[in-house]
Amino acid sequence: MSAPVAPEAAPLRTRMPAREWVRELGWRHVVGVVAVAYAAFPLVYVVSASLSVNGTLTGSNSLFASVSGDNYAALADTRFWTWVVNTLQIAVATAVGTVLMGAAAAYAFSRFRFTGRRVGLTSLLVIQMFPQMLAFVAVFLLLLAIGEVFPALGLNSKLGLICVYLGGALGVNTFLMYGFFNTVPKEIDEAAKIDGATHAQIYWTIVLRLVSPILAVVGLLSFISTFGEFILARVVLQSQGSWTLAVGLYGWVSNQLDANWGLFAAGAVISALPVLALFLFLQKYIVGGLTAGSVKG
């Protein structure tokens, strides 16, 4: 996506007269600086607020007036770290499950010819248009009913929430993977088959290795979207001890915004870091995955 800066850039610029430079390139830097300021100022602000001694919204307005780790230390007295663990458990389990189930289904659709294949693909395309979260009332009622029989899968259970998220796995990701699986030449499978490999050996040892970039992308996208999912988590997880970060931090801000601001800012910085790091390191793959199938390039 981000093509390298052409090597002839420097010589061109030195030859360019100043007025032309302003007209051709200078304004781009002006736009760039303004845009970066716009994009980054809330982030600078939240870092500063998280380091402020005061810990209130009012006291966070002068950037970096004071620097202390008080807010971070104070997180230990809250349920913040429980929420972090919950969120990571739920997001990792969902991401792994999504990759396993999505890849298996994509493999079947890409490699086998069976009755109902076309219908299956078309249905998946249709199902894709109906976001699961719209049915949150029914999800709530379903888990209420399941919980009467199996409390471990009912309301207020992380496992129950993971199952709900996995229900959306096939609809969203199979197409992304299906397209990628099709780019792996069939001849590779066939050669392995002639050598006596079974379909399971071909799948686990050959195809999955060849499609690993798309597995990484789907896993990451699933992790990131589960990480920030709010409405289903809010409806399903009812006691503070099982909340995710999204539900918990919302609770802090909706209730006494001013007093909890420092805590929130520190919590926000910590919870944004894993996603931010993943995103920046794997930018290329994520962007590739987002635009796969629509932007050809």
Add this chain to the structure above:
Amino acid sequence: MPTAPPTLDPPRARTSHARDFGPGFLVKLVLMAVIDALGVFGLLACWREGSMGIFWALLLLLVAANYVYFSKRALAGKYIYPGLAFLLVFQIYVVGYTAWVSFTNYGDGHNSTKEQAIEALLQQNERRVEGSAAYPLAVVTDGDDLGFAIVDDGRVLAGTAERPLEEVDGATGADGQAPTVVPGWTVLSYQEVIARQQEVTALRVPVSDDAEDGSIRTQDARTGYAFTPSLHYEEQADTMTDALTGVVYRPNAEGQFEAEDGTRLPVGWRVPVGFDNYVTAFGDERYSGPFLRILAWTVAFAVLSVVTTFLLGLFLAITFNDVRLRGRKAYRTLLILPYAIPGFLAALLWAGLLNRSYGFVNQVLLGGAAIPWLTDPWLAKLSVLGVNLWLGFPYMFLICTGALQSLPGDVMEAAKIDGAGRWRTWRSITLPLLLVSTAPLLISSFAFNFNNFTLIYMLTKGGPRFEDASVPLGHTDILISMVYSVSGLDGTAAKDYGLASALSIVIFVIVGTISALAFRQTRKLEEVM
């Protein structure tokens, strides 16, 4: 009902021949054994609880799993089954269930089946039988729940709120006094009773499984009195009769018992109400006014969000799409920062930044102004769009950059040779090509923003409230947040699952139609087949 967690890592046969006992087959065997064991355990639990719907669904999934993984013919099924099982239960079923609920009056006051409603009515309307005997009583516990032990005709009976009274052999106590030792139960001391006084006086121990038989209650923890329902349910006639007044209540079409003068008993049950919920959404003035305004704002919000983020993203993409520009990569990395922050954090952060009294924007950027960014109807809408612009432009920037870089160079060159100027090339070649390649993503973005609950709920909670509406809805509510308020799951309003589900279905229809039309336009279907 999924067949428990092991489906996360589904068994996969390393061999398609069940006769071939390789290690793969053994792994499969073990996994299937675990799944079957859990499944059978689940079936028994369902049977015990009487949840027949879950029972049949689980049985079906279990039989299908065994068929798929032990048959030689269901090859594709082995790979599709795990995902499909979850998809069927947690996506297709819930959508279907939403549709069904939207045709019922499920919600507060209509929460259960008719049998449960009758039982609740009988229990809630009990009074002491005049002149009835008083029973010597002791407060006991079975380890978990509180219960009563009473003496009736020299027999000792004990029970809890869940377990009706049963005779206990071998209990001892002075004649005509409360029992002091009850086998299988622990008798509470006076101090313990005092400590749990409220629980004791609220406790109701049923005499038998039939709610008509009434219960034993106590005020002083020493004497128990028989209470019987003041309502009487006549099974043949399907009527409720008030034993005191003789008023007869009959079931009406809305799932409540109703007397001839129109008074209704408070607990009802859920019944199909046809299109009533849809009529309420579009016709009842309590809802239809807010509903239409919210619908209009939802569409405006989704469209404007896509347009503004696309335009800004495109402008920035063009700006940085010049190979001579130094530091392009640094600019790009910094610009996608907002996109790499989880959306809920960004929305909460902006809620603080835009706070009227203390927020950074008013206090520092605007030098102490008190602009009601989130509490004025129009400014709140503007703020929502502004925050969404901040959140969304990096995504558009990324896809526009990708699209610009993949524009065919030869076409550009041809345009140049034909004498097209910069503007002309841009308008007639670049923009159309760009729109073609980004259109599917713009549609997805529209659909996403149409249901962007997190942003709205975290930033404004739908507020400011409509002054003229009786329901808790506001100027920045979009349809999905309206559904959330109406459903009552946040506890601010009475629960109305029926109406909430009906509104969900309306959203499904709108989003589905728009996406289907748009995707057909982009010929996505032909491409993937």
